[in-house]
Amino acid sequence: MFSNTVKYAIKAVLYLAAYSDESNKIMIKDIANPINVPMAYIAKILQDLSRKNLVSSKRGPKGGFYLSDNNLKGNVHDLIEAVEGDDRISSCLLSLSECNASNPCSLHDLAYKEKQFLMQKLKETTLKTLAQDLKEGKTVLPL
Amino acid sequence: MFSNTVKYAIKAVLYLAAYSDESNKIMIKDIANPINVPMAYIAKILQDLSRKNLVSSKRGPKGGFYLSDNNLKGNVHDLIEAVEGDDRISSCLLSLSECNASNPCSLHDLAYKEKQFLMQKLKETTLKTLAQDLKEGKTVLPL
């Protein structure tokens, strides 16, 4: 459903959301392992997200990545959109230019409600909330 | 959400479902254009589906592809599964080996209901039904 890049981005950001803050930055080498993503790859992804201001970073000694309070207010949908331009969920399942009821593809009726619900939730769920669940052990990050 | 291969497969099969039958076979070159998929590519996909008995074919003059009455009873889910082994919808959004409530990933709670509904519908919707909608002009095939 998501590309590896998106999955990796979500995992890394949630890891940061749960275990970092401005006074507790985390280095690439300490992120890559716990979320089980190649170091150089997650570096590239986080650098991209940093450029787009979805995560915060500081270089040099004592530097690293972290989520600011502001970053924590972000939602999953924005994150997904940031790493892969188009939106694989809201777009038409069969690649019509627009997904809407007035010109529905063959799968539209069967899927649009679920797609809408999912989109809605991805937009309203903040990173902070998900991080909370993680810290409480209610959820896990793969591998 | 789906790969091009899956989208192409669905489009081709629904086209056949709507406009072919045993006494009215359709050749590759007459399928590729209306569904707007590269000819050699859709050929490869249909050949694969034919091998797996999800579509029917006959070679030589007057040959071509078509859906038998039996093929028409197939559902979209089986089609998707046939062209891409793993199931992008039912599998865990963050790649846990199993998607289930007892060991949920961070996105599980927010998505599992919708994933289940979608899966359910993909399984219970037959090609015949979708073809009917197409023929009645209720739905369209992209491009």
Added chain:
DNA sequence: ATTATAATATGATAAATATCATATTTAAGA
């Protein structure tokens, strides 16, 4: 039987994703 037609099998090329590697820049601390 021979010919023409259409799928089939197979392999080659191109484009997109994912992964790896490294030189450069910024900032902390001695």
Added chain:
DNA sequence: TCTTAAATATGATATTTATCATATTATAAT
């Protein structure tokens, strides 16, 4: 100010997915 530690920028390689091309096999019609 010098050294060291970290992100940043950039590019190279590998893998997967998509696309293109063609020789082979089966079958209908003559």
